[in-house]
Amino acid sequence: MDFIKTALEPSKFSDKAYFFVFSGHNILVKEEPDNFVSIPCIEEKVLAQMKLNGICFFGKVKNLSCYCGRITPENIPDKYKMINLRALYGKIDNGFWSIAGYARQICDWNMNFKFCGRCGAQTKTKKDEHARVCPKCNLISYPRISPAIITAVVKDKQILLGRGVNFPDKKMFSVLAGFVEPGEALEDCVKREIFEESGIKVKNIQYVKSQSWPFPDSLMIGFTAEYESGELSIDSQELAEAGWFKSDNLPIVPGKQTLAGELIEWFVQNHS
Numbered sequence: 001m002d003f004i005k006t007a008l009e010p011s012k013f014s015d016k017a018y019f020f021v022f023s024g025h026n027i028l029v030k031e032e033p034d035n036f037v038s039i040p041c042i043e044e045k046v047l048a049q050m051k052l053n054g055i056c057f058f059g060k061v062k063n064l065s066c067y068c069g070r071i072t073p074e075n076i077p078d079k080y081k082m083i084n085l086r087a088l089y090g091k092i093d094n095g096f097w098s099i100a101g102y103a104r105q106i107c108d109w110n111m112n113f114k115f116c117g118r119c120g121a122q123t124k125t126k127k128d129e130h131a132r133v134c135p136k137c138n139l140i141s142y143p144r145i146s147p148a149i150i151t152a153v154v155k156d157k158q159i160l161l162g163r164g165v166n167f168p169d170k171k172m173f174s175v176l177a178g179f180v181e182p183g184e185a186l187e188d189c190v191k192r193e194i195f196e197e198s199g200i201k202v203k204n205i206q207y208v209k210s211q212s213w214p215f216p217d218s219l220m221i222g223f224t225a226e227y228e229s230g231e232l233s234i235d236s237q238e239l240a241e242a243g244w245f246k247s248d249n250l251p252i253v254p255g256k257q258t259l260a261g262e263l264i265e266w267f268v269q270n271h272s
């Protein structure tokens with residue numbers, strides 16, 4: 001997918017452009033034959049009917065401009081519908097799904113940072129990059145990213161999985177994760193989060209890969225680690241239950257499109 005990120009908006013609106021339009025956790029899609037959907041590529045005429053709020057240019061794909069914005073449900077045109085952004089995975093090209101995640105973060109950030117956090121004045125869009133500037137005190141704010149570690153902890157061919165108290169699926173388990181705190185190295189965060197949530201100390205922490213996770217603004221940083229010591233003792237504020245699982249006896253776990261799912265798949269491939 002040939003996507004170019006830029007804040008430099010073309011001076012003229014071309015015939016049509018891609019619109020990544022949100023309402024709550026949902027994104028606007030166009031209905032296509034055979035149950036498929038697509039990101040709307042919209043002409044100016046249709047755009048006027050949608051009455052979008054907070055429209056922001058954020059890049060180009062296939063040489064067409066990309067905009068994000070918000071819609072109120074009564075303005076959704078015929079043959080379009082809203083779909084949960086997570087549920088969109090697998091229904092459109094993966095490249096477009098990634099762009100949709102980026103669009104969601106730019107859209108949310110523009111809405112949430114309309115006012116300067118230091119002096120309270122109304123901020124303005126910076127023309128040459130994705131940033132908002134306070135005209136009164138010159139504070140510049142950039143789109144917020146919240147880094148979080150996620151770790152597959154392994155002990156004797158078993159993986160540590162927990163069921164978060166806030167998981168929507170009450171049967172789903174996943175590898176443990178948590179947000180990085182100021183002043184903390186990623187490896188220290190892995191040790192702290194795993195210990196706080198499960199009472200387990202880990203060693204041999206290895207970086208695997210990272211994944212942007214726009215729900216709402218996370219960067220997931222994936223690790224593997226080995227059990228060092230301790231007995232399972234869960235933090236009931238974070239986890240409803242946790243346990244050690246063998247690869248042939250896993251509970252319901254996240255799909256492979258998630259970094260959690262990839263880490264669990266890595267465990268299965270290497271510890272069966």
Ligand SMILES: [Zn+2]
Pocket residue numbers: 116117118119120121134135136137138139
């Ligand atoms: Zn200010």
